[in-house]
Amino acid sequence: MNQNATEPVAAAESLAEVPEHVLRGLPEEVRLFPSAVDKTRIGVWATKPILKGKKFGPFVGDKKKRSQVKNNVYMWEVYYPNLGWMCIDATDPEKGNWLRYVNWACSGEEQNLFPLEINRAIYYKTLKPIAPGEELLVWYNGEDNPEIAAAIEEERASARSKRSSPKSRKATVSAWRPGVLLQPPRTSPGSVGMSRRRLQPSSRDPSSKSRHFACPLTAPEVTWSQ
Numbered sequence: 001m002n003q004n005a006t007e008p009v010a011a012a013e014s015l016a017e018v019p020e021h022v023l024r025g026l027p028e029e030v031r032l033f034p035s036a037v038d039k040t041r042i043g044v045w046a047t048k049p050i051l052k053g054k055k056f057g058p059f060v061g062d063k064k065k066r067s068q069v070k071n072n073v074y075m076w077e078v079y080y081p082n083l084g085w086m087c088i089d090a091t092d093p094e095k096g097n098w099l100r101y102v103n104w105a106c107s108g109e110e111q112n113l114f115p116l117e118i119n120r121a122i123y124y125k126t127l128k129p130i131a132p133g134e135e136l137l138v139w140y141n142g143e144d145n146p147e148i149a150a151a152i153e154e155e156r157a158s159a160r161s162k163r164s165s166p167k168s169r170k171a172t173v174s175a176w177r178p179g180v181l182l183q184p185p186r187t188s189p190g191s192v193g194m195s196r197r198r199l200q201p202s203s204r205d206p207s208s209k210s211r212h213f214a215c216p217l218t219a220p221e222v223t224w225s226q
């Protein structure tokens with residue numbers, strides 16, 4: 001056995017490799033540059049002020065079964081009532097959009113975005129105003145964070161008013177159900193995918209291991225039940 005064997009080191013991402021469609025899809029307030037939190041990664045940086053409460057998305061990727069996903073880093077898992085848990089996988093940059101390049105925050109102070117599931121699509125919403133020169137960084141928080149709870153409530157109120165509008169009443173039942181990701185299990189009606197304990201960055205996932213060990217934010221219990 002090779003005593004020097006280590007985990008494979010991820011090749012550093014290069015700006016030159018970012019697909020054209022990703023660059024074209026960047027909102028005007030952000031640009032891609034090397035990340036400050038991970039030297040091997042590209043990050044998303046604000047070049048103009050971004051207001052608190054701004055919603056970006058949805059996160060784009062290939063829809064796959066969990067068993068078909070080889071790397072957790074660029075995927076979100078979403079519960080579909082008819083299909084069960086499916087992954088939106090942006091491991092292949094050609095399949096993703098710019099949200100793929102938003103990195104994890106390593107502390108609550110660093111975090112300026114939180115993920116939000118709306119109608120089985122993932123959005124990132126700003127938790128505070130972001131100034132030019134700051135990197136956009138996402139992290140899980142649940143509704144235990146009052147700021148996020150307020151943001152979720154705002155989405156729910158907007159969903160309720162959309163559902164009761166005459167136009168939407170004519171449409172078929174595409175319920176717009178906002179729910180924050182990564183909550184402990186609960187049975188709150190209206191929160192999508194709450195039937196299973198939310199996943200946290202998996203320590204079983206070699207691709208995300210070093211990041212999460214390095215981060216002081218304590219992720220709640222790791223669950224990866226299939």
Ligand SMILES: C[S@+](CC[C@H](N)C(=O)[O-])C[C@H]1O[C@@H](n2cnc3c(N)ncnc32)[C@H](O)[C@@H]1O
Pocket residue numbers: 072073074075076077078100101102103104181182198199200201202208
């Ligand atoms: C796209 S997100 C974070 C991406 C970020 N760019 C980064 O720096 O890694 C990927 C992480 O979210 C986790 N995850 C995927 N779906 C989840 C869900 N429904 N709830 C909680 N965590 C989820 C994955 O295990 C993975 O650790």
